[in-house]
Amino acid sequence: MDCPIDASLIARTKGFLDPEEGQKLFEIARTASRLGPCLEIGSYCGKSSLYLGAGCRSNKAVLFSLDHHRGNEEQQPGEAYCDPDLVDARSGRIDTFDFFRKTLEQADLEDTVVPIVSRSGTVARQWATPLSLVFIDGGHTFPAAFGDYNAWCGHIMPGGYLLIHDIFFDPAEGGQAPRHIYELAGRSGLFEDLGIVKTLAVLQRRTVTMLPADLPK
Numbered sequence: 001m002d003c004p005i006d007a008s009l010i011a012r013t014k015g016f017l018d019p020e021e022g023q024k025l026f027e028i029a030r031t032a033s034r035l036g037p038c039l040e041i042g043s044y045c046g047k048s049s050l051y052l053g054a055g056c057r058s059n060k061a062v063l064f065s066l067d068h069h070r071g072n073e074e075q076q077p078g079e080a081y082c083d084p085d086l087v088d089a090r091s092g093r094i095d096t097f098d099f100f101r102k103t104l105e106q107a108d109l110e111d112t113v114v115p116i117v118s119r120s121g122t123v124a125r126q127w128a129t130p131l132s133l134v135f136i137d138g139g140h141t142f143p144a145a146f147g148d149y150n151a152w153c154g155h156i157m158p159g160g161y162l163l164i165h166d167i168f169f170d171p172a173e174g175g176q177a178p179r180h181i182y183e184l185a186g187r188s189g190l191f192e193d194l195g196i197v198k199t200l201a202v203l204q205r206r207t208v209t210m211l212p213a214d215l216p217k
């Protein structure tokens with residue numbers, strides 16, 4: 001089934017997500033959210049939330065969408081991925097929250113997507129709800145990506161999904177931190193690798209723990 005969100009809304013929503021990756025997010029969220037709530041780290045202006053939210057809405061489930069809305073390290077003023085539209089005139093800082101809320105409003109996702117405006121680590125320390133899907137698409141430095149992986153992978157329920165965006169095997173194409181946490185997840189033995197769509201890795205939490213002898217080498 002194709003994602004039911006209006007294509008023109010997706011096209012005009014700022015973000016860095018290929019439509020094929022988005023469709024995959026929709027399909028996995030539609031399957032996962034039968035089991036429980038989903039969570040994404042790195043909402044930005046809501047492009048991925050459209051796909052994940054549509055999947056959750058089909059099961060009357062919830063997507064927690066976590067972002068401090070101050071932009072990641074590559075989106076700061078003067079950096080490669082800075083969008084001047086997103087700089088708040090009063091503070092001079094990036095502020096994507098208003099864009100994000102408007103995206104949810106236009107997609108009729110306000111009863112499905114729950115924004116959490118905070119840093120990932122701050123929320124993770126208090127978190128106690130098992131999640132059916134965790135999508136990691138926050139900061140791309142090694143400390144940020146490892147922090148998100150360490151903080152959230154333990155909250156994924158058996159049978160739930162771990163999705164990681166921006167996997168590049170050639171360092172010339174992009175940063176390597178997401179790829180490293182993807183490989184860490186594979187080596188942990190906790191997840192089955194379901195493959196990669198463009199730069200989106202899809203893993204599923206095993207329901208049976210592997211024996212040490214069966215762990216990937």
Ligand code: MG
Pocket residue numbers: 016137165166
């Ligand atoms: Mg990304």
